[in-house]
Amino acid sequence: MAPIIELKNVDFGYVPGELTLEQVDLTVASGESGCIVGPNGGGKSTLLKLLLGMLQPTRGTVRLFGLPPEEGRLRVGYMPQYHLLDRVFPITAFEVVLTGRMNSWRPLWYGRADRRAAMRALEEIGMAQLAEREFSELSGGQRQRVLIARALACEPELLLLDEPTANIDPGAEERFYALLENLRRRMTVLTVSHDLGFVNREVDSVICVNRRVVKHRAADFSAEAADAVYHHHVSLIQHDHSCFCHCGEAKHV
Amino acid sequence: MFEWWHELWMPELSFLRYALLLGILSAPVLGVIGTTVVTRRISSLAGASAHAALGGVGLALYLQRVWMWRFFSPELGAVLGALIAALVVGIVSLSASEREDTVIGVVWALGMALGLLFLDRTPGYVDWQGYLFGNILLLSSTELYLTLALDAAVLLPLGLFYNRLLAVSFDATFAQLRGVRATAIYLAVLALTALTIVLLMNVVGIILVIAMITLPAATSGFFARHLWSMMALSGILSAVFMVGGLLLSYFCRVPSGPAIVVLAGVVYLLAMTVRRKRRS
Numbered sequence: 001m002a003p004i005i006e007l008k009n010v011d012f013g014y015v016p017g018e019l020t021l022e023q024v025d026l027t028v029a030s031g032e033s034g035c036i037v038g039p040n041g042g043g044k045s046t047l048l049k050l051l052l053g054m055l056q057p058t059r060g061t062v063r064l065f066g067l068p069p070e071e072g073r074l075r076v077g078y079m080p081q082y083h084l085l086d087r088v089f090p091i092t093a094f095e096v097v098l099t100g101r102m103n104s105w106r107p108l109w110y111g112r113a114d115r116r117a118a119m120r121a122l123e124e125i126g127m128a129q130l131a132e133r134e135f136s137e138l139s140g141g142q143r144q145r146v147l148i149a150r151a152l153a154c155e156p157e158l159l160l161l162d163e164p165t166a167n168i169d170p171g172a173e174e175r176f177y178a179l180l181e182n183l184r185r186r187m188t189v190l191t192v193s194h195d196l197g198f199v200n201r202e203v204d205s206v207i208c209v210n211r212r213v214v215k216h217r218a219a220d221f222s223a224e225a226a227d228a229v230y231h232h233h234v235s236l237i238q239h240d241h242s243c244f245c246h247c248g249e250a251k252h253v
Numbered sequence: 254m255f256e257w258w259h260e261l262w263m264p265e266l267s268f269l270r271y272a273l274l275l276g277i278l279s280a281p282v283l284g285v286i287g288t289t290v291v292t293r294r295i296s297s298l299a300g301a302s303a304h305a306a307l308g309g310v311g312l313a314l315y316l317q318r319v320w321m322w323r324f325f326s327p328e329l330g331a332v333l334g335a336l337i338a339a340l341v342v343g344i345v346s347l348s349a350s351e352r353e354d355t356v357i358g359v360v361w362a363l364g365m366a367l368g369l370l371f372l373d374r375t376p377g378y379v380d381w382q383g384y385l386f387g388n389i390l391l392l393s394s395t396e397l398y399l400t401l402a403l404d405a406a407v408l409l410p411l412g413l414f415y416n417r418l419l420a421v422s423f424d425a426t427f428a429q430l431r432g433v434r435a436t437a438i439y440l441a442v443l444a445l446t447a448l449t450i451v452l453l454m455n456v457v458g459i460i461l462v463i464a465m466i467t468l469p470a471a472t473s474g475f476f477a478r479h480l481w482s483m484m485a486l487s488g489i490l491s492a493v494f495m496v497g498g499l500l501l502s503y504f505c506r507v508p509s510g511p512a513i514v515v516l517a518g519v520v521y522l523l524a525m526t527v528r529r530k531r532r533s
Binding site for chain 2: 052054073074076078080085086088089090091092095096098099100102103108109110134150154
């Protein structure tokens with residue numbers, strides 16, 4: 001079975017002669033859950049855009065489900081950070097989730113199956129009772145969950161979450177982790193996070209991005225408590241020098 | 254008491270009736286295009302397009318009178334100017350290689366300056382103020398047919414692509430990932446916006462047209478929960494503003510363009526004070 005994500009020898013630079021990502025080799029297998037970490041400006045967002053075919057690599061190849069990203073991305077549920085979206089756009093939570101049912105080949109109007117799938121996604125994240133609420137009236141955490149529901153409504157094989165915990169209050173965070181663990185049983189979940197505590201939560205691998213990309217097995221990376229993460233970074237220097245430049249900087253963010 | 258009603262039907266007031274009808278018939282276009290412009294935050298792009306229309310008007314009058322190109326009407330010139338400006342700014346903003354607001358400012362001023370240069374070199378009397386501030390005396394039944402055609406050109410695709418327009422307007426990146434052709438939709442919106450601008454040029458003028466596109470939509474945005482209801486309400490509001498402003502202008506003997514825009518602006522400000530939406 002082809003890996004879900006396969007980057008081979010990928011270089012990317014926004015300006016000629018200045019590489020944002022260099023010599024990236026990365027494979028993610030089906031069912032593998034991972035966490036993408038790295039400092040700001042290290043290339044996390046660029047890596048996501050390459051994966052989704054929104055940017056073309058300067059060199060090398062990107063494959064999603066063994067396909068070019070433009071085709072493979074229809075099997076991806078992508079969740080952006082909610083604050084990048086228009087706050088005052090006239091749209092209800094349910095309508096937002098319905099846009100996840102959009103597809104290049106589907107008919108122009110949503111059918112009953114689409115509405116049911118959208119409602120199911122809202123139920124799954126515990127937001128069904130707020131379906132008819134306006135998106136702009138929701139709290140930050142609620143909006144973020146609606147965007148997860150939208151990604152789920154795509155019925156994806158790969159769920160790609162960009163900073164899902166950045167704006168969630170601590171109480172909601174616990175529920176969110178529980179939801180994620182649930183989802184990991186059904187699909188491949190990749191999370192981009194600044195939150196190193198996140199790394200400890202039952203992921204299979206940690207993908208460190210700082211111009212270069214290094215993937216670790218989470219077993220080598222995990223720590224019992226959040227504050228232990230710091231020490232782990234120190235120990236990581238000893239056994240893997242290359243990791244320091246990636247993960248070591250992430251703790252400052 | 255109903256004298257004004259009879260006065261409206263006097264034969265010499267046909268231009269006023271055209272203007273009133275145009276105000277009502279253009280409601281669908283203004284509702285849809287205005288809402289799209291406001292929610293996608295391209296009102297300054299629309300402003301640049303409107304001002305560039307004057308460049309086209311100037312070119313057309315010059316060609317008509319100096320080169321005797323009779324077919325090249327000011328309206329045709331305005332369509333060309335507005336379309337080219339909207340597409341230039343739109344394509345530049347898509348490629349994101351230049352600062353968008355700078356490009357908008359350049360196109361805005363350049364279009365206007367070119368228009369004034371052409372008008373200066375055009376022999377004979379030119380009512381350039383009419384293009385800038387509106388002149389409903391120029392209206393004829395042709396404008397009404399064009400309005401109906403533009404209604405169809407906006408409503409038919411909307412009926413088919415509403416869900417795609419909604420997805421793209423709310424989150425263009427996500428919609429693109431789902432296979433929606435965001436760029437094509439964006440360029441279609443720009444082209445229809447340019448046509449709407451020219452349609453309203455004779456009623457409110459190039460300078461004020463941007464207000465007529467954005468104010469009804471922005472007012473209705475305070476109250477609407479859905480994109481479609483924002484479009485519907487803003488269409489109704491635009492008809493109310495046009496008809497109200499025109500009647501005001503005729504019976505108070507003030508210019509029509511400013512009367513319409515002042516009415517729309519006052520209602521917008523009132524709506525802002527009673528707005529229902531929380532906006533922090």
